[in-house]
Amino acid sequence: MKTQNTIDLLEEAKQRRKKIVALRQSDPKMTLQAIGNDKEVGLSRERVRQILNDEGLPSSGIDARRIIRYCIQCGKELKGKIKSFCNKDCISAYHNNTFVCEACGKTFTRPKSYNIRKGVLQSPIRFCNRKCLGAWMGRQNKKD
Numbered sequence: 763m764k765t766q767n768t769i770d771l772l773e774e775a776k777q778r779r780k781k782i783v784a785l786r787q788s789d790p791k792m793t794l795q796a797i798g799n800d801k802e803v804g805l806s807r808e809r810v811r812q813i814l815n816d817e818g819l820p821s822s823g824i825d826a827r828r829i830i831r832y833c834i835q836c837g838k839e840l841k842g843k844i845k846s847f848c849n850k851d852c853i854s855a856y857h858n859n860t861f862v863c864e865a866c867g868k869t870f871t872r873p874k875s876y877n878i879r880k881g882v883l884q885s886p887i888r889f890c891n892r893k894c895l896g897a898w899m900g901r902q903n904k905k906d
């Protein structure tokens with residue numbers, strides 16, 4: 763009986779540790795108190811600190827304003843208030859794919875979700891609009 767309990771306790775401690783690590787990784791601002799209060803953790807601040815130290819993770823709730831952030835798109839360091847991109851171009855580049863129209867050679871963008879929405883994930887987008895598609899098909903026909 764005693765052995766069984768010990769195994770359970772060890773397993774519990776392992777799960778708790780995993781949960782603490784997951785909480786810290788998902789939210790670097792979370793305080794030790796908040797982590798300890800999590801219903802799956804239920805430990806004192808001090809115990810949470812020890813576990814985070816063990817795992818090589820920052821123990822104190824980090825002030826998000828002091829974290830250096832980088833533009834998600836181009837990787838440039840961001841200054842000032844919390845944001846994810848350095849400028850509008852990067853926002854647009856992140857959310858859109860850029861294509862070159864095969865008919866007119868113009869570059870154009872489509873939202874990354876576009877292909878998925880249209881259910882044509884495999885086929886690249888080749889023309890900026892229907893007119894160009896029409897023009898291109900007309901040219902193909904002439905070649906025949």
Ligand SMILES: [Zn+2]
Nearest residue numbers: 833836848852
């Ligand atoms: Zn950028």
Ligand SMILES: [Zn+2]
Nearest residue numbers: 863866890894
């Ligand atoms: Zn075009």
